[in-house]
Amino acid sequence: MVATAGGGAERSRLPSKFVYLSDIDASILQDIRYAGRANFTGARVPGYVAGECILLRQVAEALKLVQADLRQRSLSLKVYDCYRPVRAVRSFMHWVGNPEPGEAQFWPRTQRSDLVKLGYIASSSVHSTGAAVDLTLVKLPVASSKADPNATYAPCNASTSREPDNSLDMGTTFDCFDPMSHTASSEITSEQRENRRLLVGSMAAHGFKNYDREWWHFTYIELPSIPKVQDFLVAK
Numbered sequence: 001m002v003a004t005a006g007g008g009a010e011r012s013r014l015p016s017k018f019v020y021l022s023d024i025d026a027s028i029l030q031d032i033r034y035a036g037r038a039n040f041t042g043a044r045v046p047g048y049v050a051g052e053c054i055l056l057r058q059v060a061e062a063l064k065l066v067q068a069d070l071r072q073r074s075l076s077l078k079v080y081d082c083y084r085p086v087r088a089v090r091s092f093m094h095w096v097g098n099p100e101p102g103e104a105q106f107w108p109r110t111q112r113s114d115l116v117k118l119g120y121i122a123s124s125s126v127h128s129t130g131a132a133v134d135l136t137l138v139k140l141p142v143a144s145s146k147a148d149p150n151a152t153y154a155p156c157n158a159s160t161s162r163e164p165d166n167s168l169d170m171g172t173t174f175d176c177f178d179p180m181s182h183t184a185s186s187e188i189t190s191e192q193r194e195n196r197r198l199l200v201g202s203m204a205a206h207g208f209k210n211y212d213r214e215w216w217h218f219t220y221i222e223l224p225s226i227p228k229v230q231d232f233l234v235a236k
């Protein structure tokens with residue numbers, strides 16, 4: 001059943017095997033960037049009606065296990081993106097091919113037209129299967145912090161004045177299309193490197209593999225088969 005934007009308190013019906021992460025573990029923080037304007041496109045992304053994390057049930061259950069481990073360290077996961085509709089992926093490709101004047105906050109050392117060639121944006125995404133997630137680590141208790149889509153921040157790889165986030169310092173912001181976002185980057189500090197190592201290790205312990213060009217991107221690799229891509233709305 002295709003998810004639709006409902007007017008009441010009831011949840012939208014999801015396709016078989018998909019779940020809302022909050023129904024599996026409500027303690028995992030959510031900051032779904034593509035449901036608002038605080039993202040590299042500067043606008044709400046097509047397909048995102050609400051800021052909800054939707055995943056395959058097995059993936060969500062694995063994240064719950066990661067969260068349980070992290071809680072013992074007074075840490076929490078925070079997700080930026082989960083299931084991503086195919087229409088959103090198409091909109092990213094359109095965005096790359098139709099550049100407009102503006103600040104390159106999210107790609108400070110490259111050209112927007114090169115983002116596909118460099119592996120930051122693709123014509124297809126495992127996110128559309130519900131098996132991938134973009135996330136970070138947050139220290140507990142949670143500090144308040146929210147990016148202002150109308151504000152001007154330093155480049156995503158800057159040492160100070162980057163877009164605010166209450167996560168551990170990973171060296172760059174989420175969706176920073178820059179070599180510094182490569183998980184094993186030599187440009188980051190020892191503290192930032194350790195934070196990335198902790199994130200990657202915590203996720204790997206429960207079946208998630210990191211994408212080496214984006215410290216925040218993980219794919220669950222213990223599914224019995226490769227799921228099909230989907231294009232239903234991200235809605236409540």
